[in-house]
Amino acid sequence: MLLIPCPYCGPRPEIEFIHGGEAHIARPPVPADVSVEDWTDYLYLRTNEKGVHAERWRHTHGCARFFNALRDTTTDQILATYKAGEARPDTSTVKA
Amino acid sequence: MQTFSALQLFKQGLAGQSGWRPQWRRPEPKPAYDAVIVGGGGHGLGAAYYLAKQHGLKNIAVLEKGWLGGGNTGRNTTIIRSNYLFDESAALYDHAVKLWEGLSQELNYNVMFSQRGVMMMAHTVHDVQVFKRHVHANRCNGIDTEWLTPEEAKAFCPPLNIAANMRYPVLGASLQRRGGTARHDAVAWGYARSADALGVDIIENCEVTAIRRNAAGAVEAVETTRGLIRTPKIGVSASGHTSLVLGMAGVRMPLESYPLQALVSEPIKPVFPCVVMSNTIHAYISQSDKGELVIGAGTDAYTSYTLRGALHVTQHTLDAICELFPMFRRMRMLRNWGGIVDVTPDRSPIVGKTPVQGLYVNCGWGTGGFKATPGAAHTLAWTMAKDEPHPINAPFSLDRFREGYLIDEAAAAAVAH
Numbered sequence: 001m002l003l004i005p006c007p008y009c010g011p012r013p014e015i016e017f018i019h020g021g022e023a024h025i026a027r028p029p030v031p032a033d034v035s036v037e038d039w040t041d042y043l044y045l046r047t048n049e050k051g052v053h054a055e056r057w058r059h060t061h062g063c064a065r066f067f068n069a070l071r072d073t074t075t076d077q078i079l080a081t082y083k084a085g086e087a088r089p090d091t092s093t094v095k096a
Numbered sequence: 097m098q099t100f101s102a103l104q105l106f107k108q109g110l111a112g113q114s115g116w117r118p119q120w121r122r123p124e125p126k127p128a129y130d131a132v133i134v135g136g137g138g139h140g141l142g143a144a145y146y147l148a149k150q151h152g153l154k155n156i157a158v159l160e161k162g163w164l165g166g167g168n169t170g171r172n173t174t175i176i177r178s179n180y181l182f183d184e185s186a187a188l189y190d191h192a193v194k195l196w197e198g199l200s201q202e203l204n205y206n207v208m209f210s211q212r213g214v215m216m217m218a219h220t221v222h223d224v225q226v227f228k229r230h231v232h233a234n235r236c237n238g239i240d241t242e243w244l245t246p247e248e249a250k251a252f253c254p255p256l257n258i259a260a261n262m263r264y265p266v267l268g269a270s271l272q273r274r275g276g277t278a279r280h281d282a283v284a285w286g287y288a289r290s291a292d293a294l295g296v297d298i299i300e301n302c303e304v305t306a307i308r309r310n311a312a313g314a315v316e317a318v319e320t321t322r323g324l325i326r327t328p329k330i331g332v333s334a335s336g337h338t339s340l341v342l343g344m345a346g347v348r349m350p351l352e353s354y355p356l357q358a359l360v361s362e363p364i365k366p367v368f369p370c371v372v373m374s375n376t377i378h379a380y381i382s383q384s385d386k387g388e389l390v391i392g393a394g395t396d397a398y399t400s401y402t403l404r405g406a407l408h409v410t411q412h413t414l415d416a417i418c419e420l421f422p423m424f425r426r427m428r429m430l431r432n433w434g435g436i437v438d439v440t441p442d443r444s445p446i447v448g449k450t451p452v453q454g455l456y457v458n459c460g461w462g463t464g465g466f467k468a469t470p471g472a473a474h475t476l477a478w479t480m481a482k483d484e485p486h487p488i489n490a491p492f493s494l495d496r497f498r499e500g501y502l503i504d505e506a507a508a509a510a511v512a513h
Contacts (some may be wrong), residue, residue, distance in 0.1 A: 018397065019397040019398040022352075030498075038401075040497055044441050044497040046339075047339075048399065050401050076402050
């Protein structure tokens with residue numbers, strides 16, 4: 001079980017959270033103006049990163065807020081967590 | 097190929113079992129092939145076999161980064177069934193079941209296909225309604241699913257607990273008698289042996305590191321850890337790593353890779369006559385011919401490539417198993433492991449062409465690809481040989497996400513499967 005550092009509540013066990021999929025996927029503001037390819041990309045296509053992956057989590061059984069995490073999908077180590085709306089931190093200096 | 101028969105067994109017995117030969121060669125990769133399959137599991141080896149057997153392509157290589165059947169082919173819980181809701185799914189999965197029924201004879205290899213029946217438990221009113229709908233839809237598609245009352249379910253599987261005071265009581269079950277299990281290793285080995293006999297080169301420890309495309313955009317070669325291999329056709333059957341392989345050709349996929357865990361108990365005498373599944377409480381159980389209980393859990397919550405998952409996921413499954421089958425409460429589990437499964441948004445597979453000429457894909461089987469092994473292999477081979485989909489896999493195109501023709505088995509079952 002992962003120990004996930006919620007940026008609002010601190011480290012909590014994984015069972016308090018739900019995984020929200022890949023982070024930084026913005027819904028197009030006017031879907032009608034988007035091409036079929038871009039809409040397909042938004043709805044379905046995913047990076048499925050093998051390595052450092054930016055993903056959303058929701059602390060459902062805590063503060064109930066969404067936040068983002070950088071996790072290495074080859075080790076499951078969480079390198080950083082940050083609040084929704086903040087830019088993805090640079091993890092090149094973090095040891096995996 | 098050295099065929100297996102009672103006479104052969106007798107002859108080898110007289111010779112002190114000294115005359116058995118390796119079941120396939122270990123060739124060095126050639127510089128070029130007519131077709132290359134990426135992934136040496138049951139799906140990939142099967143595709144090579146059907147390409148050679150039914151479509152006359154003999155100059156084929158199967159590239160496997162590890163050892164044969166070491167991925168999800170060797171990690172699953174071997175359940176085979178075809179009781180899916182939608183017509184497209186029923187056609188695809190039942191195509192596979194029909195191929196399973198003749199596979200041991202076709203390959204001259206005992207894949208130990210055992211049609212002992214797959215029983216899916218209903219625990220809520222919603223389950224009952226959904227399962228009855230599945231039963232009716234299946235029967236319209238010629239699939240032998242039937243509804244059982246709790247008493248009938250217990251008669252079919254005596255260890256089952258149908259007491260009313262359970263946390264998730266058994267309200268009934270749907271049963272597919274043609275469903276069952278097979279020996280997963282034997283499927284990979286049987287296809288490998290028959291494909292090798294038809295001239296297919298099976299190359300282990302050979303990881304694809306890049307896909308080269310020509311000026312027109314079509315594939316022309318794969319770069320591997322054992323050198324460059326030229327080929328006009330690449331079939332990718334790489335399960336959890338499909339996104340990475342397709343990414344080498346610049347194709348983004350609607351896939352996410354999750355760990356899926358399974359475990360086996362200590363071996364015991366035969367006590368468990370069928371396969372029991374419960375999607376609602378994530379418990380999947382059967383007994384292998386060696387006597388071990390083979391138990392599957394649900395996927396972990398997050399995407400990962402680590403080949404392991406969290407203990408609380410398996411614990412949740414074992415809680416459910418102990419409630420459904422109280423006689424197993426003091427069993428000890430021997431081993432547990434994870435596999436990486438590639439899950440699509442609609443929980444249906446993708447088998448067919450890609451936007452890149454000469455690149456074909458068989459992926460997205462999520463948590464239930466083993467059951468489809470012969471059907472997926474057969475339709476992928478057809479698509480690669482003719483450069484057009486077989487009618488059975490045509491609906492399972494990559495295009496369906498663009499076109500909106502999803503085959504939403506996720507909504508139909510309300511869980512990944």
